[in-house]
Amino acid sequence: MIYSDAHLSEKVFSKDIEMKPTRDGFGTGVMEAGKDDSRVVVLCADLTESTRAQWFEEEFPKRFIEAGIMEQNMAGLASGMAAAGKIPFTASYAAFNPGRNYEQIRTTIALNTQPVKICGMHAGVSVGPDGATHQMLEDIGMMRMLPGMTVINPSDALEAHKAVVAAAKTATPVYLRFARSATPVFTTEKTPFEIGKALTLWDSDKPKIAILVTGSVTHRALMAASALEAQGINSVVLSVPTIKPLDEEAIISVAKRAGNVITVEEHQVNGGFGSAVAELLAKEYPTPMRFVGIQDRFGQSGEPDELLEEYGLGVPHIVDVARALCNV
Amino acid sequence: MALTDTQTATLEKHAEEIRETIISMLVEAGSGHTAGPLGMADMFSAFYFHILKHNPKEPDWSERDRLILSNGHTVPVRYAAMAHAGYFPIKECLTLRKFGSRLQGHPERSRLPGLETTSGPLGEGLSQADGMAYAFRMDNKKNHIYVMMGDGEQDEGNVWEAVFFAGKYALSNITAVIDRNNIQIDGMTEDVMPLESLRAKYEAFNWHVIEVNGNDIPEFISAVEQAKAIYEKPTLIIAHTIPGKGIPEIEFDYHWHGKPPNKEEAKRFLKELRTAGGRVPHEYA
Numbered sequence A: 001m002i003y004s005d006a007h008l009s010e011k012v013f014s015k016d017i018e019m020k021p022t023r024d025g026f027g028t029g030v031m032e033a034g035k036d037d038s039r040v041v042v043l044c045a046d047l048t049e050s051t052r053a054q055w056f057e058e059e060f061p062k063r064f065i066e067a068g069i070m071e072q073n074m075a076g077l078a079s080g081m082a083a084a085g086k087i088p089f090t091a092s093y094a095a096f097n098p099g100r101n102y103e104q105i106r107t108t109i110a111l112n113t114q115p116v117k118i119c120g121m122h123a124g125v126s127v128g129p130d131g132a133t134h135q136m137l138e139d140i141g142m143m144r145m146l147p148g149m150t151v152i153n154p155s156d157a158l159e160a161h162k163a164v165v166a167a168a169k170t171a172t173p174v175y176l177r178f179a180r181s182a183t184p185v186f187t188t189e190k191t192p193f194e195i196g197k198a199l200t201l202w203d204s205d206k207p208k209i210a211i212l213v214t215g216s217v218t219h220r221a222l223m224a225a226s227a228l229e230a231q232g233i234n235s236v237v238l239s240v241p242t243i244k245p246l247d248e249e250a251i252i253s254v255a256k257r258a259g260n261v262i263t264v265e266e267h268q269v270n271g272g273f274g275s276a277v278a279e280l281l282a283k284e285y286p287t288p289m290r291f292v293g294i295q296d297r298f299g300q301s302g303e304p305d306e307l308l309e310e311y312g313l314g315v316p317h318i319v320d321v322a323r324a325l326c327n328v
Numbered sequence B: 001m002a003l004t005d006t007q008t009a010t011l012e013k014h015a016e017e018i019r020e021t022i023i024s025m026l027v028e029a030g031s032g033h034t035a036g037p038l039g040m041a042d043m044f045s046a047f048y049f050h051i052l053k054h055n056p057k058e059p060d061w062s063e064r065d066r067l068i069l070s071n072g073h074t075v076p077v078r079y080a081a082m083a084h085a086g087y088f089p090i091k092e093c094l095t096l097r098k099f100g101s102r103l104q105g106h107p108e109r110s111r112l113p114g115l116e117t118t119s120g121p122l123g124e125g126l127s128q129a130d131g132m133a134y135a136f137r138m139d140n141k142k143n144h145i146y147v148m149m150g151d152g153e154q155d156e157g158n159v160w161e162a163v164f165f166a167g168k169y170a171l172s173n174i175t176a177v178i179d180r181n182n183i184q185i186d187g188m189t190e191d192v193m194p195l196e197s198l199r200a201k202y203e204a205f206n207w208h209v210i211e212v213n214g215n216d217i218p219e220f221i222s223a224v225e226q227a228k229a230i231y232e233k234p235t236l237i238i239a240h241t242i243p244g245k246g247i248p249e250i251e252f253d254y255h256w257h258g259k260p261p262n263k264e265e266a267k268r269f270l271k272e273l274r275t276a277g278g279r280v281p282h283e284y285a
Helices: A022-036 A051-058 A072-085 A103-113 A137-142 A159-168 A214-230 A248-258 A273-284 A303-309 A315-326 B005-029 B033-049 B070-087 B088-095 B125-138 B157-168 B198-204 B217-228 B261-276
Strands: A040-044 A064-066 A087-093 A117-121 A150-152 A174-177 A201-203 A209-213 A235-241 A241-242 A261-268 A289-294 B068-070 B146-148 B174-180 B208-213 B235-239
Touching: A022 A040, A022 A087, A022 A117, A022 A159, A022 B157, A022 B261, A040 A072, A040 A174, A051 A072, A064 A241, A072 A087, A072 A103, A072 B070, A072 B125, A072 B157, A072 B174, A087 A315, A087 B068, A103 B005, A117 A159, A117 A289, A117 A315, A137 A174, A137 A241, A137 A273, A159 A174, A174 B005, A174 B198, A174 B208, A209 A214, A209 A248, A209 A315, A209 B157, A214 A261, A214 A289, A214 A315, A214 B261, A235 A248, A241 A273, A248 A273, A261 A315, A261 B070, A315 B068, B005 B070, B005 B088, B005 B217, B005 B261, B033 B070, B033 B125, B068 B070, B068 B125, B070 B088, B070 B217, B125 B157, B125 B174, B174 B217, B198 B235, B198 B261, B217 B235
Parallel strands: A040 A064, A040 A087, A087 A117, A117 A174, A150 A174, A209 A235, A209 A261, A261 A289, B068 B146, B146 B174, B174 B235, B208 B235
Antiparallel strands: A150 A241, A201 A235
């Protein structure tokens, strides 16, 4: 059942739940961060409307920097602005930021310890018709490997807003991942968010399985938990928006309770969120695991929902993987 | 303002000290780049002993000018100049590239106060300079930003993104310098990937360009003063230098781009430097 301390929307399983893309949460979140702190600046590489950086530009034109289609330069610019006392957010598609400018991020931001907030939009196959070139599926792996980098993958637009506001207040570099297509806004203002903390969304007595999920597919894990309950299988759903640093205590705790773990992410299973959980559990509490995510393939054109089905992120598939792991 | 003869002589003496320290630190390290740092010693003497607004005892001073070393592989010249300017003891230079040293093979800002950026991977310094220049201008701050780049480094696409940006926003608080020594690891720059006409390329991006002899300290300082007087555009100084400057047997030889001298060579090179090619006596020669 829904875990009451998560304060989820009353409409969590309703057809008329509000739908918004997590990138909208970037747009509103960075505006709030900008109001809170005049050091916040936003740099964008010619994708101002679709990244929602436009909202900040309209509110704070003097603190918006049009960087042109130059993601490599944008990373260095942001590093330099941070060195001069600003709190820079860089916005582009994840395929280019960090996909194109990874080495610049590694050297001028991560190793150089400048607290730039790198925002990658349009991550995952749910980008839809643009196809594989624009469907970034490797960014979590790339970014979580960088020492000192915080990695956040918000579960809905409201949590994305909170994550952006929180990221502006940290003294470390942060990577934030956002999706293009609208997904259910199932959290509320009262839902807790803290960088580095996982959040229980669904809990049942004597769970047989723990579903660990990150990003804009999180609502799908809740739907799967509900379907499993209808089939008599109790589960726990742990939302893990912060992939680095992982909330180790919460993850080990649910693994111990359930004894079986599946991870769900819209990213390559190689090196992504599931890998991070597996690295932890292998060391601390070896637990049978299965990995729902992209299985070493590139994406393709299509509508978001049909692509999510094709790539194994449909609710029935999550249910099947969970049942198979529990042998039921 | 023109330098007095005494000022020039003092800066030239610092350049020689910097060169000697470079040779000593490279032979001790057993790896590293020789030609570029020797060729840049005159400019680094000019920066640390005349041009920069800085305080070696307070490296984080907020009013300081920023000197960004984009071609991080030439960092021995910066370490040597910093040590002679009083940032840290000269003997610490001998820890270059050793385990636990603050003097990493390529510079790391978080390890050594007084470095402005972490660098080595080429093409990134001007981007960071652009960011600093833009931010300082937003805040009406007068700090000037100097960026030292290599000529081979101009191969990097990232350089041209940053050149584009500085030109668009007319970031006149940036003075960039290209150490035009014509060599890179695989050979002469014009053979590896022709750069000319560098001047025309930068001018086309809305930069003001000055060409000087980078081994002539008064000429270099005069170019920097001219650059700071130009408010309409960023300025590039193409500083023609002799790679390996001061040691005739390696001057202009690209094989010395990326290797250090061995002990025998170092002894010979130091003698060359200390006696000005055998023209003056020196007690340690």
